[in-house]
């Protein structure tokens with residue numbers, strides 16, 4: 001495998017993108033509700049911790065830490081099994097801060113962008129973390145006040161890049177038919193990479209597909225490959 005790439009460990013995928021996502025990229029994992037975005041992002045962190053001994057940070061703004069970890073343990077990703085490997089995943093639960101803020105009368109007290117960046121940066125330094133997952137962009141938008149969204153999002157992405165980590169941002173697509181990967185239409189060109197998860201109904205079955213829609217400095221195709229999850233491992237079907 002090429003150096004300087006963040007492996008996804010999705011069977012069949014890394015070899016189709018020169019070994020993985022270039023390190024230090026800001027990549028969006030996009031899809032409508034329930035397309036396994038969170039699971040895939042956590043899977044990338046988990047396998048990089050387990051196999052590459054890289055530490056990761058998972059910032060959750062939507063699902064509580066307990067709910068997230070319970071889900072991941074069910075899918076065979078128990079961080080307890082990483083305990084001896086000298087690596088792991090730090091889950092930062094910002095839903096708590098969200099609830100506490102809601103209880104207050106003055107909601108604007110918190111600068112969410114600053115608070116996320118500062119919290120991540122302190123854990124990054126403390127535990128030498130290489131990878132960051134932010135779940136999700138839609139949740140951030142519902143909290144932070146972006147008076148000028150296009151430039152505010154630009155500066156948010158710049159600050160994420162300054163962290164000097166590989167960054168995965170989960171972006172929920174509200175209207176997948178429009179192929180709008182973020183809410184404001186700027187996220188897709190600000191991101192270095194886009195992985196799109198899409199559901200397709202065929203008869204009574206609903207199948208999940210994955211496409212590497214965009215990946216800068218990478219030779220890849222844009223096919224939508226069936227994405228399978230067998231309970232522990234993701235795999236794309238390439239025939």
Ligand SMILES: Nc1ncnc2c1ncn2[C@@H]1O[C@H](COP(=O)(O)OP(=O)(O)OP(=O)(O)O)[C@@H](O)[C@H]1O
Nearest residue numbers: 031032033034035036037038039040172229230231
């Ligand atoms: N083995 C499996 N194969 C396919 N789908 C599964 C499997 N196990 C669970 N799921 C589905 O995955 C969904 C949850 O995945 P996940 O939370 O990662 O999705 P998400 O895209 O992040 O969802 P949300 O939009 O709610 O944040 C569950 O709703 C469940 O239906």
Ligand SMILES: [Mg+2]
Nearest residue numbers: 037038039135
């Ligand atoms: Mg999710």
